[in-house]
Amino acid sequence: MNHSIPSVDHRVSVWCRKLYVLTIKEFLQLFRDIILMVFIVYAFTLDIYLAGSGVSLQLNQASTVVIDNDHSAASRELIHRFRPPYFHLDKEIASGRKGIAQLDKGDEMMVLDIPPRFQEKLLNGEQTTVQMQVDTTNTVLGLLATSYGENIVGRFGLEAGLSRAGLSSDVLNTAPNIVDAHRIWFNPNQQDSWFMSVTEMLTIISLFAILLPAAAMAREKEKGTVEQLLVSPLTPFQIMFPKVLAMTLVILAGTAVSLFGVLELIFHVPVQGSLALFFAVTTLYIFTSAGIGLFIATIARNLAQVGMLTILVFAPMIFLSGAWTPPEAMPVWMRFLMGLSPLHYFTDACLGILLKGAGMSIIWDSVAGIMVVGGAAFCLGLWRFTRQFD
Numbered sequence: 001m002n003h004s005i006p007s008v009d010h011r012v013s014v015w016c017r018k019l020y021v022l023t024i025k026e027f028l029q030l031f032r033d034i035i036l037m038v039f040i041v042y043a044f045t046l047d048i049y050l051a052g053s054g055v056s057l058q059l060n061q062a063s064t065v066v067i068d069n070d071h072s073a074a075s076r077e078l079i080h081r082f083r084p085p086y087f088h089l090d091k092e093i094a095s096g097r098k099g100i101a102q103l104d105k106g107d108e109m110m111v112l113d114i115p116p117r118f119q120e121k122l123l124n125g126e127q128t129t130v131q132m133q134v135d136t137t138n139t140v141l142g143l144l145a146t147s148y149g150e151n152i153v154g155r156f157g158l159e160a161g162l163s164r165a166g167l168s169s170d171v172l173n174t175a176p177n178i179v180d181a182h183r184i185w186f187n188p189n190q191q192d193s194w195f196m197s198v199t200e201m202l203t204i205i206s207l208f209a210i211l212l213p214a215a216a217m218a219r220e221k222e223k224g225t226v227e228q229l230l231v232s233p234l235t236p237f238q239i240m241f242p243k244v245l246a247m248t249l250v251i252l253a254g255t256a257v258s259l260f261g262v263l264e265l266i267f268h269v270p271v272q273g274s275l276a277l278f279f280a281v282t283t284l285y286i287f288t289s290a291g292i293g294l295f296i297a298t299i300a301r302n303l304a305q306v307g308m309l310t311i312l313v314f315a316p317m318i319f320l321s322g323a324w325t326p327p328e329a330m331p332v333w334m335r336f337l338m339g340l341s342p343l344h345y346f347t348d349a350c351l352g353i354l355l356k357g358a359g360m361s362i363i364w365d366s367v368a369g370i371m372v373v374g375g376a377a378f379c380l381g382l383w384r385f386t387r388q389f390d
Contacts, residue, residue, distance in 0.1 A: 288374025
């Protein structure tokens, strides 16, 4: 009896057919999970919008109260310079103790304390001081309020000195001076929404790159369909790859919605680089990061454990990405750990592509980092995944 050996084309056709059918199965299982689908839609739309519009790192309408112990023309002139858009004068109070109490409660951000004989000392050429007490609970805004306040008071003091000498402020234009001219290349108007929305999109991509493959496998365990896969004529790779492929396509679709429907349409983020390169790097990152999700899936027994283990792994990735804290501000040992976070390389690459128009010749080291670190995570997850079928 002759048994014909299947040709290579036939085997490839069967393999592709299995891949197609299992990928469709993963899509159907995902779309039937209404709660997870709602979470995905929310994360790629409303969450990114809230991150871009609800977080500001610029000083705007900082609430300020004044203690004017002089009530002179000079003190009123100085107070008038603390005006919008940076400062908002709420009221005048009588004592410093009341101002400290309002700072402690968070009712006000700054207390401007003008001493007695303020105008008299300025006219006589004597030294005088102005006290600013700033609530630095938010260190970024507190530092900005202090810096802007120092510039206002310093400018006022300079103009008072010139006026006492019988000179106008125009003399500064003719005198030798040093001009500190800042040029901001990639975000000239310093729009916080550009950076915050892009960073949040990259964070959401990372979260689902880990969560969705792990959830797909945990769903098989909960419903008892793992046993069916074990007795089917499928290799562990044929079981795993459709899950990663289906979830990657879902994440890429969500990324496209975020990029074109939120970042460009609402926040007007200018995409300077190649979209093809951005989606290629994103696809590589999702595939490699899926290995972490596969590793989690081999440990977790249900979706609840998948969620908790994802948070346990994902939180350090965010803090070590460099998006929230610059590497230069971290201790040396934490900078070393940043090299182990694939999100660090992904953030550098995508910010370079989207905001700076960087090409492969510039971001090649970040892409190499994704391939090395993410590839190691993928191999680890694949190895652990195949072992559970032995």
